[in-house]
Amino acid sequence: MRYTGKGLTRRGLMRSAMATSGAALVAGMPAGRLLAQDEPEKPSEIIVRAWGGSWVEALKAGVSNPFTEMTGITVRHDLTEDNEIQPKIWAAVAQNRMPPIHVNWDTTTNATKSALRGVTEDLSDLPNLANTTDLAKPVGLDGYPIVNTYGYVYVLAYRPEAFPDGPPQSWRDLLDPRFDGRIALYNDGIGFHFPAQVAGGGSLDDIPENMEPCWDFVREIKALNPLLGEDPDFTAWFQNGEIDVACTISTNALAAQQNGVPIEWTVPQEGCKFDTDGLWVPQGLPENELYWAKQYINFAISQEAQQVWLDGLGLPGVVPGLTPPEGLADDPSYPTEPEDFENLIRISSEVQVQNESEWFSRFKEIMQG
Amino acid sequence: MPDRSFRYPLRWHVMDALERGADILWPATFSRMTGWLLAAPAILLVGLLVLGLIQIGDASMHVLDTSTFRMSEAYTLANYADAFTSAVYFKVAWRSLLAAALTTALTLAFAFPYAYAMVRTRSATVRKALLIALFLPFFIGQVVRAYGWLIILGNNGIVNDMLGVVGVEPIRLLFNFPAVIFGLVQYMLPFGVLMLAPALTAIPEETEIAAGSLGASWPRAIWHVILPMARPGLIGAGIVVFTLSLTDFAMPAILGGGSQDFIANAIYDQFFRTADQGLGSALALMLVALGSLIVGAVFTLFGAGTLALGARK
Amino acid sequence: MISRSQRIVIWGLVWIALIALSAPTLVVIGASFTSGDIITFPPDGFSLKWYDRVARAGELRAAFFRSLWVATICTLVAMPVGTLAGIALSRYRLRFGNVVQVYLLLPFTIPLIGSGIGLMLVFGAWGALGNLWPIGVACAVINLPFIIWSVSSSAALLDPDLELAAANCGAGRVQTFFAVTLPAVMPGVITGSLLMFILAMNEFLVSLLLVDARTMTLPVQIYNSIRSIITPDLAAVSVVFIAVAAAAIALLDRLVGLEIFLKSK
Numbered sequence: 020m021r022y023t024g025k026g027l028t029r030r031g032l033m034r035s036a037m038a039t040s041g042a043a044l045v046a047g048m049p050a051g052r053l054l055a056q057d058e059p060e061k062p063s064e065i066i067v068r069a070w071g072g073s074w075v076e077a078l079k080a081g082v083s084n085p086f087t088e089m090t091g092i093t094v095r096h097d098l099t100e101d102n103e104i105q106p107k108i109w110a111a112v113a114q115n116r117m118p119p120i121h122v123n124w125d126t127t128t129n130a131t132k133s134a135l136r137g138v139t140e141d142l143s144d145l146p147n148l149a150n151t152t153d154l155a156k157p158v159g160l161d162g163y164p165i166v167n168t169y170g171y172v173y174v175l176a177y178r179p180e181a182f183p184d185g186p187p188q189s190w191r192d193l194l195d196p197r198f199d200g201r202i203a204l205y206n207d208g209i210g211f212h213f214p215a216q217v218a219g220g221g222s223l224d225d226i227p228e229n230m231e232p233c234w235d236f237v238r239e240i241k242a243l244n245p246l247l248g249e250d251p252d253f254t255a256w257f258q259n260g261e262i263d264v265a266c267t268i269s270t271n272a273l274a275a276q277q278n279g280v281p282i283e284w285t286v287p288q289e290g291c292k293f294d295t296d297g298l299w300v301p302q303g304l305p306e307n308e309l310y311w312a313k314q315y316i317n318f319a320i321s322q323e324a325q326q327v328w329l330d331g332l333g334l335p336g337v338v339p340g341l342t343p344p345e346g347l348a349d350d351p352s353y354p355t356e357p358e359d360f361e362n363l364i365r366i367s368s369e370v371q372v373q374n375e376s377e378w379f380s381r382f383k384e385i386m387q388g
Numbered sequence: 389m390p391d392r393s394f395r396y397p398l399r400w401h402v403m404d405a406l407e408r409g410a411d412i413l414w415p416a417t418f419s420r421m422t423g424w425l426l427a428a429p430a431i432l433l434v435g436l437l438v439l440g441l442i443q444i445g446d447a448s449m450h451v452l453d454t455s456t457f458r459m460s461e462a463y464t465l466a467n468y469a470d471a472f473t474s475a476v477y478f479k480v481a482w483r484s485l486l487a488a489a490l491t492t493a494l495t496l497a498f499a500f501p502y503a504y505a506m507v508r509t510r511s512a513t514v515r516k517a518l519l520i521a522l523f524l525p526f527f528i529g530q531v532v533r534a535y536g537w538l539i540i541l542g543n544n545g546i547v548n549d550m551l552g553v554v555g556v557e558p559i560r561l562l563f564n565f566p567a568v569i570f571g572l573v574q575y576m577l578p579f580g581v582l583m584l585a586p587a588l589t590a591i592p593e594e595t596e597i598a599a600g601s602l603g604a605s606w607p608r609a610i611w612h613v614i615l616p617m618a619r620p621g622l623i624g625a626g627i628v629v630f631t632l633s634l635t636d637f638a639m640p641a642i643l644g645g646g647s648q649d650f651i652a653n654a655i656y657d658q659f660f661r662t663a664d665q666g667l668g669s670a671l672a673l674m675l676v677a678l679g680s681l682i683v684g685a686v687f688t689l690f691g692a693g694t695l696a697l698g699a700r701k
Numbered sequence: 702m703i704s705r706s707q708r709i710v711i712w713g714l715v716w717i718a719l720i721a722l723s724a725p726t727l728v729v730i731g732a733s734f735t736s737g738d739i740i741t742f743p744p745d746g747f748s749l750k751w752y753d754r755v756a757r758a759g760e761l762r763a764a765f766f767r768s769l770w771v772a773t774i775c776t777l778v779a780m781p782v783g784t785l786a787g788i789a790l791s792r793y794r795l796r797f798g799n800v801v802q803v804y805l806l807l808p809f810t811i812p813l814i815g816s817g818i819g820l821m822l823v824f825g826a827w828g829a830l831g832n833l834w835p836i837g838v839a840c841a842v843i844n845l846p847f848i849i850w851s852v853s854s855s856a857a858l859l860d861p862d863l864e865l866a867a868a869n870c871g872a873g874r875v876q877t878f879f880a881v882t883l884p885a886v887m888p889g890v891i892t893g894s895l896l897m898f899i900l901a902m903n904e905f906l907v908s909l910l911l912v913d914a915r916t917m918t919l920p921v922q923i924y925n926s927i928r929s930i931i932t933p934d935l936a937a938v939s940v941v942f943i944a945v946a947a948a949a950i951a952l953l954d955r956l957v958g959l960e961i962f963l964k965s966k
Contacts, residue, residue: 387480427790501711
């Protein structure tokens with residue numbers, strides 16, 4: 020690509036600028052005591068990509084609004100889907116244009132693809148990283164091209180009415196013929212592959228070499244004509260009585276529940292996929308905007324921001340000492356202690372990004388058949 | 389008294405100047421090329437898409453390296469080989485073609501009487517109402533519209549509620565192939581009607597009356613008189629509906645329940661879900677080739693539809 | 702002269718079409734007045750609270766005006782280009798006419814995602830992204846066949862002898878064009894332009910790749926804001942949109958008369 024000497028020099032310059040204004044960074048954001056003379060010029064606004072609905076509302080309350088109060092910089096939210104902004108950012112960097120956003124709120128898997136492609140800025144000098152748990156560090160990447168900000172679980176959400184004997188114990192419970200046409204999965208099967216590997220009699224250690232047990236189980240599910248969709252589809256389907264169970268992110272189930280849709284969720288014995296989301300900054304921003312984009316992320320991993328933001332999402336964060344939101348303290352979708360993670364499946368982003376397209380196409384092959 | 393006050397009106401001067409200008413810029417000897425001159429802006433505008441296609445064509449000849457998420461340096465046809473040998477793409481392509489053909493037939497079957505009624509009705513109010521009913525559905529976005537269908541056709545929807553009154557168990561009306569076809573026909577109907585209406589306007593009502601007075605029953609009059617005369621319009625509308633359905637993405641995604649993908653959905657997945665722009669590009673180009681071949685064949689076999697009618701002899 | 706059975710068959714089909722066209726719109730209009738928090742039909746009580754919310758959403762209003770501007774640019778580009786091409790294709794015999802036809806249908810044979818990615822790269826290379834005009838031009842390109850075809854089908858109705866007669870009476874080529882050809886294709890120009898305008902107002906897939914947060918258009922904004930749940934404010938936005946459209950159509954009817962769509966002479 021056309022990232023030649025010019026770009027490198029500019030980045031080099033920026034690094035040294037960072038080093039000299041190190042004092043400002045060490046002072047850190049939460050206290051908001053930045054020395055005015057060391058600050059690069061403030062842009063009037065920065066653009067943060069976020070998911071819509073309850074996701075962006077939580078981000079506004081916990082991070083964006085306080086950030087604006089502290090710095091005077093307006094935060095505008097771009098609600099383009101993470102998948103759909105990716106080619107836009109990649110094209111912008113390849114064409115040496117200013118990227119469409121300053122901060123990308125992204126799945127760690129998607130962010131890792133961008134990091135491998137080399138379109139991310141280095142974030143390892145954020146002062147607040149010092150106070151984060153291991154979860155914040157992306158696995159299999161050098162430094163911090165992305166900062167993970169919380170974890171989440173792809174739970175099994177269900178309609179209690181359809182399970183009069185209590186929550187489903189196993190993913191294999193879904194194979195009951197009464198669930199014909201009443202199971203929903205993500206379009207690409209994301210979140211479902213790993214529990215399916217276990218439910219199909221396989222071992223997680225065989226990922227990615229031998230995923231046949233997973234595909235066997237997917238075929239068994241396919242015989243029950245599952246519906247495939249995205250988050251808003253699941254909520255709409257639950258709400259209109261189209262489905263009884265869905266494999267979905269707990270936050271969406273929580274949002275649906277708060278909107279009066281009668282659903283519960285559980286982690287069956289085979290386990291559920293645990294993954295993280297993160298924040299990153301695309302390359303190609305002017306230096307001062309880059310600085311403030313990084314300050315935004317630095318603030319997002321401060322305890323005060325995490326507490327409010329993640330209360331809204333109902334998810335466990337990456338700084339110690341957060342108070343769980345009401346009712347979620349012992350919830351399987353809110354793991355904090357090591358034993359909470361025993362029933363959750365975590366596969367490194369490295370393995371995921373390398374094999375994801377293969378997994379997606381296998382899944383599609385079965386589902387389109 | 390001689391009319392000495394007579395002057396050429398200004399318009400005439402302007403028109404003469406324009407004619408002279410036209411003669412200088414485009415002498416009459418060029419007139420064989422005038423058609424090309426008029427078509428040139430459109431050819432240039434569509435050229436924007438061709439520039440894009442060139443980029444896509446280039447991308448289609450590189451494979452994705454999942455350790456860097458960049459395209460390989462080397463040129464290769466591997467993406468095309470993948471697409472051709474994959475059973476699932478074959479299936480998806482076949483489904484898109486079948487759906488496009490079915491949608492075209494059904495849309496024309498409904499658009500024809502709609503356009504006919506709209507053109508022939510004596511009441512201006514009815515005509516306007518029919519016309520407005522065509523335009524309004526555009527204004528609720530696809531996603532909200534799909535939600536509307538869920539409320540109407542869902543398991544607990546209005547239609548199933550009504551069936552329940554007569555004692556019929558809820559039936560799954562959505563999330564299958566017929567639902568996608570239904571959605572497409574509903575979406576394409578306005579286009580079909582708008583393309584057909586001018587062709588029907590062109591058929592004098594007297595022709596029909598004459599056929600009737602010569603003893604033809606009305607189905608025969610339609611079959612032997614109206615349909616042949618409306619052929620250019622039917623072909624034009626058919627081509628529009630066919631190509632738009634063949635490349636559609638939203639209806640299979642929204643009403644297909646995820647297992648009724650068309651080629652455009654497979655392309656979406658490659659570009660947006662797996663970040664494999666190479667394979668996505670190859671699929672996109674193959675879809676363009678398929679669509680263009682079919683359209684070209686139709687033009688060659690039946691003439692260029694609406695467009696052939698008034699061409700200078 | 703229309704027989705009873707003919708009337709029944711034709712109007713039967715028309716009614717089926719009308720119901721299929723209008724049912725989701727009616728449901729969405731009804732649902733927008735719900736007092737509950739989710740879209741249902743029949744609505745859960747009556748309230749205007751979702752309209753109140755929409756009225757206070759400045760972002761939506763800004764996006765609406767951007768869409769209006771995009772649609773205007775699209776129409777301004779497409780009207781002359783499409784009219785000339787429509788006339789060229791129907792009144793002139795072009796060599797390789799079939800090839801030109803297939804070429805000019807590329808906007809329909811290229812899947813919208815392909816067009817979107819391609820245009821993003823082209824406009825990006827030109828440094829044009831971040832403005833509204835590339836979105837308008839893109840909408841003009843991807844829907845161009847509509848206006849070309851509606852113009853050419855009007856032009857096909859024009860008797861070529863009329864143009865010859867004008868020339869015989871001494872009219873030059875320019876005058877013949879303006880006095881005979883153009884008026885004859887006017888219904889097609891207006892139908893096509895209105896369609897271009899409406900489609901540009903509602904385009905989201907190609908626009909998605911060309912907008913950024915500062916140039917967000919309304920359909921993209923609506924598409925993007927649905928994440929976890931579809932709330933009734935989206936139904937209310939749609940209804941406001943329909944109302945504005947209906948007002949625009951009524952205005953057009955007063956100004957030029959909708960009849961012009963269907964009458965060529």
